[in-house]
Every structure is written in C-alpha cells, then in structure tokens.
Amino acid sequence: MSFSYGDEQISFERVLRHQGSSKALIKVYPDCRVVVSAHEDACNDDVLTAVKKRGRWIYEQLRDFRKQLEHITPRQYISGESHYYLGKQYQLKVIEDLSQAPGVKLLRGKLEVTIKQKSPEAVQKVLVDWYRVRAKEVFAKRLDAMLEQALWVNERPPMRIFSMKTQWGSCSPNGRLTLNPHLVKASRECIDYVILHELCHIAEHNHSERFYRMLAGVLPNYMKVKDILDAKVSEFVS
Known part of the structure; x- marks a missing residue:
C-alpha cells in the first residue's frame, strides 16, 4: 500500500496485529521500510487513513534514516573493518601469505582472513x-x-x-x-x-x-x- 506526502509517494507493508490495542501500529526501520501492523478486521481504507494522519512523522523518520544511510560506507574488506558473527562484532585482519591456503579464523576478537594476494574481491x-x-x-x-x-x-x-x-x-x-x-x-x-x-x-x-x-x-x-x-x-x- 502507499500514500502521497508532499511530492513523495511512500509505500508501506501491512501486516497482521493480533494482540494489544485496536489502533494501527506504525514502524519505520533504519533500512527505510515502513511496516503497519493492523487487526485483521480493519479495512484498508481505515488503515490508510491512520497512516496518512502520521504522514509527517513517517516522512521525517524516512528523511533521518536516509541521511544515516548516506554515511554508511560500503565495505572495503580491509584490515580494521568491523564484521559480525553470531551477534558479536569482530575486527577484520587481512593476512597475505602465499604459503597458506585461503581461510578464516576467529582469534582473540578478530576475524583473520588469510589470502595469497591482497584484494577486496579476494x-x-x-x-x-x-x-x-x-x-x-x-x-x-x-x-x-x-x-x-x-x-x-x-x-x-x-x-x-x-x-x-x-x-x-x-x-x-x-x-x-x-x-x-x-x-x-x-x-x-x-x-x-x-x-x-x-x-x-x-x-x-x-x-x-x-x-x-x-x-x-x-x-x-x-x-x-x-x-x-x-x-x-x-x-x-x-
């Protein structure tokens, strides 16, 4: 579903809200998805009306998250970067070694990647x-x-x-x-x-x-x- 705010068309996903208040619950996520939880018996027109009433707030949330995303630099796959595994952050350490087979080790809070020749793609x-x-x-x-x-x-x-x-x-x-x-x-x-x-x-x-x-x-x-x-x-x- 979608609605217009200013010159922007904002899309959102409607999902089922099976407990709690009968009001629609609106969430804007950091990846700029808008999700609206509404009860099964709420018609689409009522959901859309509720979303439009929060149009300004939704627009401002999207604007703020988009600004944050602009500052997320693409991964360069170089030593010092932070990577996740099982919910924990590990610092990437790239080791170039022609005598070793390429591989990854978790060692003392670091993800050690061994490759034969350094390159982000490798x-x-x-x-x-x-x-x-x-x-x-x-x-x-x-x-x-x-x-x-x-x-x-x-x-x-x-x-x-x-x-x-x-x-x-x-x-x-x-x-x-x-x-x-x-x-x-x-x-x-x-x-x-x-x-x-x-x-x-x-x-x-x-x-x-x-x-x-x-x-x-x-x-x-x-x-x-x-x-x-x-x-x-x-x-x-x-």
Whole structure:
C-alpha cells in the first residue's frame, strides 16, 4: 500500500496485529521500510487513513534514516573493518601469505582472513564462503533445537542456504526451509526466531491470527527479537 506526502509517494507493508490495542501500529526501520501492523478486521481504507494522519512523522523518520544511510560506507574488506558473527562484532585482519591456503579464523576478537594476494574481491569471496559454511553448521544445530519446541512438525524439514536481499528465511508449500546465510551474523536468539517463524509456516502458510498465536506460544517475545533483527538489516546484508 502507499500514500502521497508532499511530492513523495511512500509505500508501506501491512501486516497482521493480533494482540494489544485496536489502533494501527506504525514502524519505520533504519533500512527505510515502513511496516503497519493492523487487526485483521480493519479495512484498508481505515488503515490508510491512520497512516496518512502520521504522514509527517513517517516522512521525517524516512528523511533521518536516509541521511544515516548516506554515511554508511560500503565495505572495503580491509584490515580494521568491523564484521559480525553470531551477534558479536569482530575486527577484520587481512593476512597475505602465499604459503597458506585461503581461510578464516576467529582469534582473540578478530576475524583473520588469510589470502595469497591482497584484494577486496579476494577477501570478500573468502569471507562469503566462510559465512556460508558456518551458516550451514549453525542453522542445522539450531533447527534441531527448535524442532524440540515445534511439536506440530512431524519430521525434520529439508533446509537450504540461499542469499536473499529482503528475507531472512522462507518456507515452501512442501515444507522446505530456506535460510539467508547473512542471518549467521545475528545472535542465536534472532536465528531461533527466524527458524521458528518458518517452522510455524509448515502448519500455517499465511500470516494469519493462528500463525501468530502459534509463534507467540513458542516465543512470547518474538516481536522484540524481530525488531532487534530488523534494525540490523543494513549492517548484516551490506
């Protein structure tokens, strides 16, 4: 959905609000997404009216976040940069060594990347490959742990790792989970939330009231965890 404010057309996503006040809840995230939580019985016209009333606030939030994004410099993959793994920040240290095979080590608060010849592209490739391997291992362990809570799942679902720009995970109609390797940069709590979210889709494919009741039943603070994860999108995916 979208509305006009001044000379700008602002788009927003409507999602289901299954508890709390009957009013629409409007959030603007650091990556400039606008998400409106509204009850299932609220018609689109009423939601749009509520959003327009907060038009000035939404516009100002977007303006401020856009200014912040302008100052986020693209990663250069050089020593001294900060990179995430399992919710913690690590300083990147690039080591050039012709005698060693390219690889990554976590050592004393640093991500040590060894390559044969220094170049941003080479460092990026080694890091991306390392994150993917770690993601496969971490996600498999967390999936096993979350299946102990997801009593509605009869058998371990197949899982694949696939990079996505706008999603942390997805669940196909036949129950296959797809998880974003960038998610391994987040905390275990955030990883568990995404996995549980997708496991709920095995029983309920839509974001219905039943879906959110199921999710809240296994993770009561899921909204808080979701907000933490959403606030880090630009840092994790860049």
